[in-house]
Amino acid sequence: MKKFGTIANIGLMVAMIAVLMVPFARVAQAAAITSASDTMSSSKVSVVSNHDILFTTPTGITASQTITVTFPGAFSIAAALDWTDVDVLIQGVQQTLGAAGGATTWTAVRTSATVLTITAQTGGTPAAAGNTVRIKIGTNATNQSTGVRQVTNDTTTGSKAIAIGGTFADSGNITVQIVTDDQVAVSSTVAQSLTFSLGANTLALGTLSSSAVVSGSHTFTVATNAASGMAVTVAGATLTAGAFTITACPTGCTSTTGSEQFGINLVANTTPVIGLAVSGTAPIGAAATNYNTANTFRFATGETIASAAAGINSSVFTVSYITNISGATEAGSYTATLTYTATATF
Numbered sequence: 001m002k003k004f005g006t007i008a009n010i011g012l013m014v015a016m017i018a019v020l021m022v023p024f025a026r027v028a029q030a031a032a033i034t035s036a037s038d039t040m041s042s043s044k045v046s047v048v049s050n051h052d053i054l055f056t057t058p059t060g061i062t063a064s065q066t067i068t069v070t071f072p073g074a075f076s077i078a079a080a081l082d083w084t085d086v087d088v089l090i091q092g093v094q095q096t097l098g099a100a101g102g103a104t105t106w107t108a109v110r111t112s113a114t115v116l117t118i119t120a121q122t123g124g125t126p127a128a129a130g131n132t133v134r135i136k137i138g139t140n141a142t143n144q145s146t147g148v149r150q151v152t153n154d155t156t157t158g159s160k161a162i163a164i165g166g167t168f169a170d171s172g173n174i175t176v177q178i179v180t181d182d183q184v185a186v187s188s189t190v191a192q193s194l195t196f197s198l199g200a201n202t203l204a205l206g207t208l209s210s211s212a213v214v215s216g217s218h219t220f221t222v223a224t225n226a227a228s229g230m231a232v233t234v235a236g237a238t239l240t241a242g243a244f245t246i247t248a249c250p251t252g253c254t255s256t257t258g259s260e261q262f263g264i265n266l267v268a269n270t271t272p273v274i275g276l277a278v279s280g281t282a283p284i285g286a287a288a289t290n291y292n293t294a295n296t297f298r299f300a301t302g303e304t305i306a307s308a309a310a311g312i313n314s315s316v317f318t319v320s321y322i323t324n325i326s327g328a329t330e331a332g333s334y335t336a337t338l339t340y341t342a343t344a345t346f
Helices: 002-021
Strands: 034-040 051-057 066-070 086-090 105-112 115-119 131-137 158-165 170-178 194-198 214-224 230-235 261-268 303-308 312-324 339-344
Touching (some): 051 158, 051 170, 086 105, 194 339
Antiparallel strands (some): 034 051, 066 158, 086 131, 230 303
């Protein structure tokens, strides 16, 4: 009996050694995707949304393998959603998608109301280990064409896990949050505004001469947010001394010594750009046509001397005055009071 027992034990040991000597078969181990996220265009319950899914595949993707995106619960992929509504990027590089796969072409198919199946190209190495995979679903897909179909969000609020799987070796979940409302209505009011100021309230021209022009200037500043702009007018009478007056230039004149003349001229201190910003220049007002010609002067009470067709930022104008007299101009102390008025049209 001992002899047979010894033989049996030896046989058992040989069998065990034989088993141990058989090489272990290599089994592919699935890995969890990393750095996974899904940026949605809306997280509001029951509305359509784009999805921008991003993850890293530790193992990589080989030819013809699939990636499935499975939406949970009552999410719903548009029935007609197809490859034209999907973009796939590997390491930031757009992949070619089509209705049929090929050596360099991926496909994307809605395989159920909640599952999108993406199939890698049939040739080469679609994605190496450690590559990033980005999947755009909806109107944010713009590679081959701009997507028109989207995914409708779950009908209930809360955390939802979108599953990434398929025949490629890695898998995992991406959690998104569905909320009752994802928008905040912000409101505010801009009050009507008109500012206007004169740079000086007195202007002494001194003693007039028939042999030399006498001139002076001051500024005014105006700004408004009136949609239809503003106008600045001037009203009053020419220089007067009792019954005597110095003739104004009603139609525009150039300065001529020895002739009675009184008039004004305007210059916008920066290039006029009415109601519009051009090349970084803020919108400002412009001098009126009758008053904006260099070395030409005019005065007619009540006329518009500056304007803007729309709202303007703070605009500064220089008003220049000239006075000439003839040898026959009556002596006296001549004065004029001019009233400048800014009117906005809201």
